[in-house]
Amino acid sequence: MEAQKDQAFRSLSTNVGTFSVRDKTFLIPQMNRIGCHLLAAVFQGFGVRAEVMDTYRGLELGKEFTSGKECFPCQVTTGDILHHMAREQERLGEDFDPEEYIYFMPEAGGPCRFGMYNKFQRIVLDSIPGMENLKIGSLTTDNAYSVTGMIEKERATDFRKAAYVSVVVADILDRLLWRIRPYERETGLADALIERAIVDMSEAFRLHAAAKDFDAVLDRLEGFVREGRALMDSTIARKPLIGIVGEIYLRTHTEANQDVIRMLEAYGAEVVNASIAEWVNYTAYDRVREARIGLRKNLRLLRYGQIRAYASKLFSYGLDLLYQQSKQKQAYKRLEPLIDLPGDHKVGHLENVLIENDLFTFEVGTEACLSIAGIMEYMHEGYDGIVNIYPFTCMPSTITSAIAKPMASRFRIPYLDTPCDGTYQPGREAAIRTFMYQAQQHREHALRGEGGDETSLS
Ligand code: SF4
Numbered sequence: 001m002e003a004q005k006d007q008a009f010r011s012l013s014t015n016v017g018t019f020s021v022r023d024k025t026f027l028i029p030q031m032n033r034i035g036c037h038l039l040a041a042v043f044q045g046f047g048v049r050a051e052v053m054d055t056y057r058g059l060e061l062g063k064e065f066t067s068g069k070e071c072f073p074c075q076v077t078t079g080d081i082l083h084h085m086a087r088e089q090e091r092l093g094e095d096f097d098p099e100e101y102i103y104f105m106p107e108a109g110g111p112c113r114f115g116m117y118n119k120f121q122r123i124v125l126d127s128i129p130g131m132e133n134l135k136i137g138s139l140t141t142d143n144a145y146s147v148t149g150m151i152e153k154e155r156a157t158d159f160r161k162a163a164y165v166s167v168v169v170a171d172i173l174d175r176l177l178w179r180i181r182p183y184e185r186e187t188g189l190a191d192a193l194i195e196r197a198i199v200d201m202s203e204a205f206r207l208h209a210a211a212k213d214f215d216a217v218l219d220r221l222e223g224f225v226r227e228g229r230a231l232m233d234s235t236i237a238r239k240p241l242i243g244i245v246g247e248i249y250l251r252t253h254t255e256a257n258q259d260v261i262r263m264l265e266a267y268g269a270e271v272v273n274a275s276i277a278e279w280v281n282y283t284a285y286d287r288v289r290e291a292r293i294g295l296r297k298n299l300r301l302l303r304y305g306q307i308r309a310y311a312s313k314l315f316s317y318g319l320d321l322l323y324q325q326s327k328q329k330q331a332y333k334r335l336e337p338l339i340d341l342p343g344d345h346k347v348g349h350l351e352n353v354l355i356e357n358d359l360f361t362f363e364v365g366t367e368a369c370l371s372i373a374g375i376m377e378y379m380h381e382g383y384d385g386i387v388n389i390y391p392f393t394c395m396p397s398t399i400t401s402a403i404a405k406p407m408a409s410r411f412r413i414p415y416l417d418t419p420c421d422g423t424y425q426p427g428r429e430a431a432i433r434t435f436m437y438q439a440q441q442h443r444e445h446a447l448r449g450e451g452g453d454e455t456s457l458s
Pocket of ligand 1: 073396
């Protein structure tokens with residue numbers, strides 16, 4: 001019995017971690033559809049057999065293997081991997097070997113449960129005969145998603161850069177879709193364009209990622225932006241602008257959130273969702289912030305070894321952050337003359353917004369830092385409503401809601417919480433209809449130059 005327990009615990013460290021993906025099939029779970037396909041293409045460009053798994057088809061399995069107390073994304077992703085492996089077993093019969101695959105499930109440190117998904121899924125997989133040989137490949141925010149160990153050391157930096165660019169390009173395609181779909185000349189044109197773009201941009205990353213020829217990638221992207229612009233009907237007046245914040249998985253996984261964005265659009269919205277690159281930048285920014293704090297503390301105590309260690313971390317994470325921010329800026333800047341896509345908030349600026357308004361702190365961590373500051377920025381920029389999308393019981397999003405609701409009411413801006421747990425929410429559509437009515441009124445007041453009572457946002 002003791003030996004079995006030992007083995008179970010050992011599996012959490014020996015079968016979850018950064019493993020080389022060379023000669024394995026690397027399974028990527030879907031979060032935001034575009035981003036996952038582009039990331040898979042980057043892996044393919046570096047010679048890795050990467051595949052994006054179908055999503056939401058194994059939800060029943062996910063529910064069967066969870067107790068209902070886990071976060072909803074954990075149920076969905078558990079279902080995705082179990083469903084995929086079952087299908088592979090069916091397809092390959094006796095040739096099926098779980099050891100040939102690595103399942104990708106990153107983690108985040110900090111006071112919430114994302115750090116536990118891959119451990120929980122390890123326990124589930126270990127309970128199914130044969131699946132103990134399927135390794136879980138994990139990257140962590142603790143080192144700003146370093147890929148060393150997964151990709152050969154000498155190519156890890158290039159890979160990381162290409163992967164980051166794929167995240168930015170996916171954000172831009174998402175933002176293009178949300179910018180043009182509410183104004184398309186004919187229903188379905190914008191979606192069809194983006195479907196084409198996923199295939200074509202994936203091809204671009206497969207061809208150019210390893211050589212870091214990002215100009216060639218952006219050239220193709222520019223073509224899609226031009227096409228997208230041409231699909232807009234210029235006689236349709238600008239619609240109320242709705243800013244979305246929330247938990248990264250739910251707000252970007254259209255099946256899991258029952259396509260809230262499309263429903264908002266159906267009731268007259270133009271939507272901007274917080275980006276994925278914002279989270280990636282945040283993880284790098286937070287490592288820089290921690291290194292700076294550690295350096296200051298050790299300088300005071302004159303601990304020379306620690307000073308060197310923190311200075312080196314500060315330098316390396318600082319370089320990562322600088323690279324990311326400059327690549328992101330460059331991509332958005334290049335498209336500026338073609339279409340007015342909203343840019344991204346700089347994470348340092350978001351921290352300052354929280355400090356100046358004394359609302360929350362980066363010391364606590366989690367996405368609440370980004371969501372609360374992001375809401376303030378949306379309000380500052382004149383958005384007509386805010387929607388917070390998150391898994392039922394999600395800790396950071398519940399904190400966001402507690403702080404954002406009174407703030408939104410004080411600044412007279414419509415605000416809506418949309419918790420999701422996979423069940424059909426009968427009141428959701430009615431709530432969105434009412435919310436959009438308020439957002440429309442907000443827009444009309446703004447156009448008439450009538451502000452709210454509070455105007456003191458810093
Ligand atoms: S962010 Fe929310 S949903 Fe995600 S792990 Fe943390 S508590 Fe769970």
